[in-house]
Amino acid sequence: MISRCLAHPFDECLEHLHLVLQRCKDTNLSLNWEKCHFMVQEGIVLGHQISAMGIEVDKAKIQVIEKLPPPTSVKGVRSFLGHAGFYRRFIKDFSKITKPLCTLLVKDVPYVFSEECLLAFNTLKEKLISAPVIIAPNWSLSFELMCDASYYVVGVVLGQRKDKIFHVIHYANKTLNDAQLNYATTEKELLAVVYAFDKFRSYLVGSKVELEHRAFWAVKKLYFDLKAAGEKRLLQVNEMDEFRLEAYENAKLYKERTKKWHDMHIQRRSFEVGQQVLLYNSRLKLFPG
Incomplete structure (x- = not known):
């Protein structure tokens, strides 16, 4: 397990460390003392x-x-x-x-x-x-994907831009098989995009991604005309759409399970006559008890 308890004030760092250790205790997670390092810069x-x-x-x-x-x-x-x-x-x-x-x-x-x-x-x-x-990803910034395809390899780079400078997060590439070697250049470039979304789906879930890729937008511009776009490229675009839908479903399940976990920890309270409580009735109001 890797925990980053980074904070500038030392007292705040101790507070973050306490929260991490308390979370381990609540989940019955055992830590190897010899592999734990505290208050180190690297x-x-x-x-x-x-x-x-x-x-x-x-x-x-x-x-x-x-x-x-x-x-x-x-x-x-x-x-x-x-x-x-x-x-x-x-x-x-x-x-x-x-x-x-x-x-x-x-x-x-x-x-x-x-x-x-x-x-x-x-x-x-x-x-x-x-x-x-x-660099480690900054989840408050947008991601950039750079995709390229050669004769026998497709390569992608995931990164983020800070102060107009592009910083690399991950390099990835894939050697094409015998069937993919026969693809046209446009098909190989679109294959690189599909591979990038599949490879970096954990980074791109819930994030907005701007893609500047002529092969992709050329297919989108054809309004999914099967004869004009070609069956192979149409399937690749549909595969990218499946990644988007899967990301949405995963985010939806995560929200539902998180809500269920929080609901389990809500304590029931008993109120007495005369107390003021907050009630939800189409809008938030104060009602006297």
Whole structure:
């Protein structure tokens, strides 16, 4: 469990900490004392360096990866990609960089660690060493999605703009399968948008998202004409609409369950003659008892 009890005054920080611990006590949640850190400015949490600046990679883990020699077997390639993939959210175009290495993992492909593989291996290590600091999302600001598609990879970037400066929250990308490789450019770009909404749905639920994407608006402009838009692109737009409806349903269920939880904790009160109470009768009024 990660709890941020951040407050400028020390007394207020203690108050927030008390609320967090009380919530753990009320829910019978046990904490490992050895893994708990209090009143620190930064620390390692789940392999990430957490501080007021944002989220960074663990330098100790990166130093281990930096010293790794080029793999000499398929098992070594898989191990390296597993370690590097843990920090893929920090690396732009991760799938594009690792494409030559991933090819070595395909069944019945002879293991030949070519110059292209060596370049991908060294590039990935350099990207990890110089990984940027990723900010935590500010839920009071709007999100921005940047989507792009190449021949064999779709990539998306989720971020927010503060003082007209774009700050990255998460990088994500996906290698296309054999069927998707045959898509037209417009279809690949729309596929990137669908992938982005599916990947970042936890960030975008309940948020307003402005999307500047010619492929998407081109389909919207056709008023869902099946012959003009094409069945494949129409299905992709419908899939995006399903994400929107699912987000609405999840928000609705959350509100209902939250209301039910609060109603359970409302204490019944008994009133005596002469007391003034608030009654709801189409509008709020004061009625004498």
